Amino acid sequence: MSLRYRVRTVLAYPPRRWADLVEAVAVAIRVESALRRGGVARAARVGHVHVLMDGIAAPTAPLAEVNLTPREREKLDTAWRLLRQPPFNGTCLRRAIVGGHFLRDRTPILRIGVSKENGVVAAHAWVEIDGVSLDPDGSERFSVLTAPTKGS
Secondary structure, three states: OOHHHHHHHHHHOOHHHHHHHHHHHHHHHHHHHHHHHHHHHHHHHHOOOEEOOEOOOOOEOOHHHOOOOHHHHHHHHHHHHHHOOOOOOOOHHHHHHHHHHHOHHHOOEEEEEEEEEOOEEEEEEEEEEOOEEOOOOOHHHOEEOEOOOOOO
16 A cells, blocks of 8 residues: 555545544554553553453454444544554554553453464454454454462
8 A cells, every 4th residue: 555545545534533543643652662661461551441351251243233432433443544554563452452542431341362273372352342342353262361360
């Protein structure tokens, strides 16, 4: 995708999305710095996302079925589109934390899960709002991590 195309796309946005884009850039940079310096817990604090490790995943629903306002959907779309562009690292963890930042008034929960298929271990992160997973990549195939207990 050429730079010219990206600029034309951004200029076609209404001005309120320009502000969202600037905010998403700032949050993505802060999240990346926090991940490198202090790990997931520190990055989650930057994004105002609560990390919950109780082993219980919420049901997944298509984003269209989740009770979000049109403005919240627009903010998520802006943030997730930004994270797909270089130089940003649009992994599921970063997408969940930055997306959670835009939904911070709804007390988003960050979930991290793992799965093992054919001897290959995979990890995935997603955000949950009001008991529903906002994961576009299918969190249902991952087992949610639990907090370690003493002596384990």
